[in-house]
Amino acid sequence: MRVIGVDGCRGGWLAAVCADDSVRWRWTADIRELLALDATAVAIDIPIGLPEAGSRACDVQARRLLGARRSSVFPAPPRVVLSCASYAEARAALAAQSLPSMSAQAFGIVPAVRQVDAALTPDDDERIVEAHPELAFRLLRGADLASKKTADGQRQRRAALTAVYPGLDALLAAAPHPAAVDDALDALACGWVARRWVSGEATVLGDGTRDARGLPMRIVA
Numbered sequence: 054m055r056v057i058g059v060d061g062c063r064g065g066w067l068a069a070v071c072a073d074d075s076v077r078w079r080w081t082a083d084i085r086e087l088l089a090l091d092a093t094a095v096a097i098d099i100p101i102g103l104p105e106a107g108s109r110a111c112d113v114q115a116r117r118l119l120g121a122r123r124s125s126v127f128p129a130p131p132r133v134v135l136s137c138a139s140y141a142e143a144r145a146a147l148a149a150q151s152l153p154s155m156s157a158q159a160f161g162i163v164p165a166v167r168q169v170d171a172a173l174t175p176d177d178d179e180r181i182v183e184a185h186p187e188l189a190f191r192l193l194r195g196a197d198l199a200s201k202k203t204a205d206g207q208r209q210r211r212a213a214l215t216a217v218y219p220g221l222d223a224l225l226a227a228a229p230h231p232a233a234v235d236d237a238l239d240a241l242a243c244g245w246v247a248r249r250w251v252s253g254e255a256t257v258l259g260d261g262t263r264d265a266r267g268l269p270m271r272i273v274a
Contacts, residue, residue, distance in 0.1 A: 104129060
């Protein structure tokens with residue numbers, strides 16, 4: 054069985070292609086290259102299924118489960134901002150529909166969300182799922198974690214993945230540039246989620262609703 058865990062990183066996407074006990078890395082600027090790979094399931098750390106307004110139920114549930122790490126769950130951007138080329142344009146578009154504004158940090162993921170949204174159709178539901186690495190690490194560790202940008206946070210995440218991926222240190226060292234260590238850890242966590250999805254063990258957050266394109270608004274962990 055081959056599954057893929059994908060995390061957005063500087064300039065593109067990092068994929069951990071997991072087959073049995075082996076993992077190989079792929080980096081690309083175009084998400085369609087990764088989604089086209091032969092795999093039973095792909096779990097990707099990006100919002101899939103976008104609201105017209107308000108918060109997705111899966112995001113609310115994820116924040117509740119993460120507790121102290123709740124801020125790692127960015128609100129999924131309203132679909133109206135996908136066509137916006139700048140943060141100023143996005144704020145104007147939201148204001149025109151009397152919707153709350155968004156942070157510049159939240160707008161920063163919009164190009165990646167746009168790319169994934171354009172690549173998916175409802176026919177991809179069973180194979181491609183949205184994951185959130187912090188939820189995966191929370192389940193693996195069974196406790197809260199420090200920020201992934203800290204030494205303690207990386208140590209905790211490495212410890213959580215060691216049982217899942219033998220030879221983890223060498224695997225992380227082999228991750229391609231320009232991906233950082235925390236990108237590689239997140240991609241591997243998404244790979245673990247993809248395995249859980251295939252085996253039927255995954256937890257699915259959300260209320261079963263779909264967006265205007267028919268894509269499910271859910272997070273799988």
